[in-house]
Amino acid sequence: MKNLNSIAVLLALIVSLGALQGCSSMGSSDSREKVVMQVSDNDPAKWNLALNNAKNVQQMIGADKVEVEIVVYGPGINMLKLDSAVAGRIDEAKNANVKIVACENTMKGMKLTKDDMLANTSYVTAGVVELMKKQKEGYAYIRP
Amino acid sequence: MKNLNSIAVLLALIVSLGALQGCSSMGSSDSREKVVMQVSDNDPAKWNLALNNAKNVQQMIGADKVEVEIVVYGPGINMLKLDSAVAGRIDEAKNANVKIVACENTMKGMKLTKDDMLANTSYVTAGVVELMKKQKEGYAYIRP
Amino acid sequence: MKNLNSIAVLLALIVSLGALQGCSSMGSSDSREKVVMQVSDNDPAKWNLALNNAKNVQQMIGADKVEVEIVVYGPGINMLKLDSAVAGRIDEAKNANVKIVACENTMKGMKLTKDDMLANTSYVTAGVVELMKKQKEGYAYIRP
Numbered sequence: 168m169k170n171l172n173s174i175a176v177l178l179a180l181i182v183s184l185g186a187l188q189g190c191s192s193m194g195s196s197d198s199r200e201k202v203v204m205q206v207s208d209n210d211p212a213k214w215n216l217a218l219n220n221a222k223n224v225q226q227m228i229g230a231d232k233v234e235v236e237i238v239v240y241g242p243g244i245n246m247l248k249l250d251s252a253v254a255g256r257i258d259e260a261k262n263a264n265v266k267i268v269a270c271e272n273t274m275k276g277m278k279l280t281k282d283d284m285l286a287n288t289s290y291v292t293a294g295v296v297e298l299m300k301k302q303k304e305g306y307a308y309i310r311p
Numbered sequence: 312m313k314n315l316n317s318i319a320v321l322l323a324l325i326v327s328l329g330a331l332q333g334c335s336s337m338g339s340s341d342s343r344e345k346v347v348m349q350v351s352d353n354d355p356a357k358w359n360l361a362l363n364n365a366k367n368v369q370q371m372i373g374a375d376k377v378e379v380e381i382v383v384y385g386p387g388i389n390m391l392k393l394d395s396a397v398a399g400r401i402d403e404a405k406n407a408n409v410k411i412v413a414c415e416n417t418m419k420g421m422k423l424t425k426d427d428m429l430a431n432t433s434y435v436t437a438g439v440v441e442l443m444k445k446q447k448e449g450y451a452y453i454r455p
Numbered sequence: 456m457k458n459l460n461s462i463a464v465l466l467a468l469i470v471s472l473g474a475l476q477g478c479s480s481m482g483s484s485d486s487r488e489k490v491v492m493q494v495s496d497n498d499p500a501k502w503n504l505a506l507n508n509a510k511n512v513q514q515m516i517g518a519d520k521v522e523v524e525i526v527v528y529g530p531g532i533n534m535l536k537l538d539s540a541v542a543g544r545i546d547e548a549k550n551a552n553v554k555i556v557a558c559e560n561t562m563k564g565m566k567l568t569k570d571d572m573l574a575n576t577s578y579v580t581a582g583v584v585e586l587m588k589k590q591k592e593g594y595a596y597i598r599p
Contacts, residue, residue: 202583212530219529223584224584227584241360292371295346296372298453299346299451303451307591309493309583309587310454310598311495385599436515437515439512442595452595452596454598
């Protein structure tokens with residue numbers, strides 16, 4: 168009976184600690200800040216604003232302390248085409264570890280292939296689903 | 312004494328399991344994905360984009376696995392008037408279980424009554440408060 | 456052995472209760488609702504919409520039951536200049552305890568000093584970082 172009791176107590180402790188860990192990991196699984204930005208306007212001023220914002224966030228928080236992702240979809244997709252007005256800045260952003268993601272559903276709708284897009288663009292099937300996913304993972308959402 | 316101990320151990324287990332359950336239910340009370348979209352621009356291109364996004368999300372995730380709500384307020388309210396440029400698509404979206412919600416405060420300000428609005432529109436007193444509430448309930452927020 | 460067991464049981468209970476408390480405090484640390492609004496467009500219609508939204512939220516929830524903050528950055532910064540088209544409404548909002556925050560990075564880029572801005576404006580170094588911080592603190596995000 169004493170042994171049974173001891174086992175039960177141990178079990179209680181293990182379950183309790185599991186609960187504690189489960190809670191804390193829900194808050195933030197790692198210590199880096201996270202932000203996802205949306206570009207869905209066909210407007211180079213908005214593209215520049217998003218890129219400014221990304222740069223700003225990295226400068227303020229420290230580029231190694233924050234994950235920055237820009238999701239580009241809908242009429243915004245022109246931002247990532249080879250002839251983009253901000254092609255140079257996109258390269259800079261990528262070199263600074265800003266993840267830039269194009270929506271393949273949008274590309275399909277506009278008959279664009281990866282050959283039409285800037286090098287090193289990342290791809291997701293649906294930009295909006297990516298924005299949902301990132302918010303669920305604890306990313307702040309910014310819509311410039 | 313042994314009985315007392317056993318009761319205490321049981322209590323500890325119950326409390327621990329309660330804690331675990333409390334934690335997991337905070338993450339997401341049910342397994343469906345959730346997204347709320349905002350339409351506040353008087354711009355049919357934005358209306359179409361929001362409706363495209365809703366459709367896309369349902370196609371990608373599965374219409375029965377995601378709750379999609381579009382909150383329409385401010386200058387966006389024309390999207391839901393009888394003469395809306397996207398009246399047909401609004402019907403389609405409703406049939407596909409996309410919830411479409413109009414802001415009554417906006418309607419009051421623009422002297423609109425429910426008779427001026429598309430059939431089957433849902434209503435909330437304040438669109439912005441609805442957007443706050445949904446975010447608090449764990450909905451992702453998308454502003455097309 | 457009996458004493459040891461009792462201590463272990465007590466420990467289990469304490470840890471369990473700690474876990475429970477940790478969980479609940481993560482939900483919402485205080486009972487007030489919170490919303491942060493973004494103004495980044497150089498468009499008086501958007502400025503008025505944001506101010507309408509702030510007023511609406513206070514009227515619906517109760518001004519003492521909700522924290523409302525408007526973060527102004529990028530091309531939106533003109534909203535807070537001395538010659539702003541909505542200067543009178545900004546004063547009203549501040550008197551109603553809406554916090555209005557200007558981005559100093561934007562001001563620097565546009566060669567604006569605090570002397571160019573409306574009285575009682577609050578300041579943050581980077582508007583986007585403020586928006587991230589507030590979302591992390593549980594504020595809903597509204598982008599009018």
